[in-house]
Amino acid sequence: MIKVEALTRSFGAKRAVDDISFEVARGEVLGFLGPNGAGKSTTMRMITGFIPPSGGKVSVCGFDVVDHPLEAKRRIGYLPESAPSYSDMSVIAFLNFAADMRGLRGDLRKQAIRRVVQTCHLDSVLGQTIDTLSKGFRHRTCLAQSIIHDPEVLILDEPTDGLDPNQKHEVRELIRTMGKTKAIIFSTHILEEVEAVCDRAIIIDRGRIVANGTPAELKAGAPSGRLEDFFRSITRSDTVQHAEAGAQA
Amino acid sequence: MNAPDMNAAVTAASNPPVLSAWAAIKAIAKRELSAYFESPVAYVFLVIYLLLAGFFTFTFGGFFERGEASLGAFFNWLPWLFLFLVPAVGMRLWAEEQRLGTLELLLTLPITTWQAILGKFLASWLFLGIALLLTFPVVLTVNVLGDPDNGVIAAGYVGAMLLAGAYLAIACMTSALSRNQVVSFILAVVLCLLLVLVGFAPVTDLLSRWFGPVVIEAIAAFSVVTHYDGFQKGVLDSRDLLYFLSVIFFSLFATGVIIRDRRAG
Structure with missing residues (x-):
């Protein structure tokens, strides 16, 4: 469903993403x-078509994101980092807008909104301005937007960031349920989340893939058998990177 | 969270609905327009605009002293009034999206950048149109007091609308340049001012000391005032129309280039 081949992206002289390839079924x-x-x-951001790659290819459901952006985007649901939304709008107005933009009309639109409101527990805040909501609700409003068209592919950038433990648990459950019928990529800093939800995990460091396997395989890579130790053994903290950059300069 | 309905998932997902270009533009415009009215911005703007328009018309414009039944007093000041008010309407269009991070949502929807630009522009233009329409009491006043040429007044409104569109497109462009609304506002005012000044009599008089009339005329041809004046005389000249439409087109095109370049890094 998602195919990433030799994907590369530079910002000036810096290579943010360097020759990454993987597939998600x-x-x-x-x-x-x-x-x-x-x-x-x-x-x-390159998979969702927000920024163009400097090199390499991304295809979603067989559609190249650069050559056929609309076909690809129609099939993607995206929750950007920090879950942005139009803060002046009410939740229902925002969801209506999202449904409009996905070409949903009439009954289909009503059903879609009812479904995401139920899924993301937004019933109690529908009329409220997004500005006035707590972080958990704002987050779920943006999440609702990403699944309103029931996409085949879901890209979630830190979907549990800033949520309380109950909310985190609910989002994980949701990802697991939807993961049965969709192709999902989600990023996280919480390693237990990976063990709880993922079929497979990729660890990247300085733009390159440094590990790719099932959670069990990754854990086996550390003598202690803990994912955290494995993660720390193959990636470097930003303080080390800075120290090195300083030494080179 | 509850499990989504799996049957719906399969049917909807296999063949996602296609949004026509016009439907996309309309949906963007609808959201943009409601954004004006859902915040106090629209009302504050309308009140200030109508107050200032009335003030200019009846004081500096010399509405009564003119002794003629026309809207000259009202239209004469519009290029200056719009100079500040139109960039105030347009400054948030893209700057706000960049600040909130919603640009990332907008541009990952199944629409082209062009559709987003056009939708936003048309919504703001429509809003300015509403503001202009609300000046109708001035039209009623001259019709009660005298016997004006309503054709000239209509042409005047067409010119005012095109002027607003040109300023707005420029504000749209500067709004794409920055996530800071103040920066985009100031840039837009400066650019619009430039377009006013090159045709403003005191400036052209000054320039005529150094340049011949051909050069002055060529420079003045770039000014909004030169082309705006025709409409105020009741003349609908296709060249004036073409001028305003090209300013709009060029600025919106530049907006597209800026947005693309900012994403390309």
């Missing part, structure tokens, strides 16, 4: 791990 949930600034968001 229908019914698979892929966890995307890596330190801050490793290139997770940049990769996701």
Whole structure:
């Protein structure tokens, strides 16, 4: 469903994403791990067509994101990092807009909105301005937007960031349920989440894939058998990177 | 969270609905227009605009002193009034999207950048049209007091609408340049001012000291005032129309290039 080939992206002289390739099939949930600034968001932005790649290819359901952007985008649901939304709008107005933009009309639109409102527990805040909502509700409003058209492919950039433990649990459950019929990529910093939800995980560091396997395989890579130790053994913290950059200069 | 309905999932997903270009533009415009009215911005703007328009018309414009039944007093000041008010309407169009991060949502929807630009522009233009329509009491006043040529007044409104469109397209372009609305506002005012000044009599008089009339005329041809004046005389000249439409087209095209370049990094 999602095919990424030799994907590369430079910002000036810096290579944010360097020759990344992987595939995600229908019914698979892929966890995307890596330190801050490793290139997770940049990769996701290229898959969703927000920024063009400097090199390589992305295709979604067989449609090249650069050559057939509309066909690809129709099949993608996207939750950007920090879950942005139009803060002046009410929740229902925002969902109506999202449904409009997905070409949903009439009964189909009513059903879609009813479904996401139920799924994301938004019934109690429908008339409220997004500005006035708590972080959890704002987050779920943006999540609702991403699944309103029941996309085949879901790209979720840190979907549990900033949520309380109950909300985190609910989002994980949701990802797991939807993962049975969709192809999902989600990024996270919480390693237990990967074990709980993902079929497979990719760890990237400084723009490159440094590990790719099932959670069990990754855990086996550390003597202690803990995912966290494995993660720390193959990625570098940004303080180390800075120290090195300083030494080179 | 509850499990989504799986049957609906399969049918809807296999063949996602296609949004026509016009439907996409309309949906964007609808959201944009309601954004004006859902915040106090629209009302504050309308009140200030109508107050200032009335003030200029009846004081500096010399509405009564003119001794003629026309809207000259009203239209004469519009290029200056719009100079500040139109960029105020347009400054948020793209700057706000960049600040909120919603640009990422907007541009990952199944629409082209062109459709988004056009939808936003048309919504704001329509809003300015509403503001202009609300000046109808001035039209009623001259019709009560005298016997004006309503054809000239209609042409005047067409010119005012085109002027607003040209300023707005420029504000749209500068709005794409920055996530800061103040920066985009100031840039738009400066650019619009430039387009006013090159045709403004005191400036052309000054320039005529150094340049011949051919050069002055060529420079003045770039001015909104030169082309706006024709409409105020009741003349609908296709060249004036073409001028305004090209300013609009060029600025919106530049908006598209800026947005693409900012994403390309």
